[in-house]
Amino acid sequence: MVRHFEQELDDLKTNLIKMGSLVDEQIDAACEALFGAHVEVARHVIALDRRVDEFDTLIDKECQRIFALAQPVAIDLRLLMSALKINNELERIGDIAVNIAERVDPLVPFNEFLRTTRLHEMASIARIMVRDSLDAFIHNNPGLATRVLESDDVVDNLDRHIFRQLVLEMQSNPPNVVPASHIMILSRHVERLADHATNIAEDVIFLVDARIVKHNAFEEDRTV
């Protein structure tokens, strides 16, 4: 029975890792599609979402089964609760990758304009945050998770910077209103990527330290 339970937990963790790397691939491809103006790559990102959703359902079921059969306590219970939450975050990250991919097509004619913003820099940081938060989970590393929390401010600041730049751009050059609106929304999507990475990192810290970081140490920021 004990052996069986450990096995189930292991499987669960393996599936979360697989789902994590799938989502990571999705974000990578979404960024490549956006900044390289590759419409086919964008379609690939959208197609991948099915598999992410399948993982989401699978992991949810696994968690429920373990809860029901093994009646875990203390540390295992916390691991399971975190697994459920992280699963949820990953699924939403996948959705954001799809949202980004959907804006690739309308922005193809404005690729040069896109490159005048700092969105690329912002996206790189957010991607690293997602990757680090997953690594922190896999390796039980609260130090790495803490670094993710710190990066969130950088991303928020870049988001505000991009927003201000684009408002000026819209005001001085009305034909840029359409691409600028798309880029603003993309910037919010990237900002939400960072938020989800932050949520995962908070869960890792909660899991390791069993204390609630949320709503305490770090103030939440203005987002769309």
Next chain:
Amino acid sequence: MKRSFEVAVSLEIHYVFGALLIFHTLGNAMQRHFVQELEMLKTNIIKMGSLAEQAIAEAIRALLERRKDVAHQVLAQDQQINSFEITIDDQVVDLLALQQPVATDLRFILAASKINNDLERIGDHAVNIAESAIQFTDLPEVEPVVDIPQMAQITKGMLRDAIDGFIHTNATICRAVLRNDDIIDDLNKKVVRELVACMRESPGTIEQSLELIRVSRNLERVADLATNIAEEVIFMAEARVVKHHLGEQSTGS
């Protein structure tokens, strides 16, 4: 001799009955305790749900009536929603750890845990809208706020129905929530389209339009979260996953 034997037997019977009685009472007490805790969890979700709904309503009122004081109240009250989240999270862990529930109760508790998370995010969106209301009020007044009041009305209804559906395990109400989500997605797209057109024609209204786009997108996210709650309830009620079988997910714009 015989007599003392009878006493011993009768004493023994007393002990056995006594012990049975104690176990029985204990069992009942534990059961009662569990039922009470579940009730408390329900009550807290209801309270948190109405706080979140009120936060959205007030944030929209602040925007439409240009009331910065109301917006600041919404910002202040988010703290309350956040503490509910922590309380409910603790309750869920306690229920899972101490009571080791199975089947229906387990599904209910896990659903409560997810709904808790969704409600907290709805609170964050109310904060975003309130912040937009403050910015918006500082800018010169512009004419129409397009379909935002209607969007807010529908979204609040979705949230209320999803929570009602959870409390009464009513999948039917929740299916209506899922249908409304499409209406909100369309309205959001329409609002964004109109405002982008407006920005192109009159650059003087760009900042106001951007705040309104932000509000519209936040409402759209709230509707998505209400939809998540509704999907959880349907899953709980029917013990199956609706989430990824509804065709495509809303993409927002």
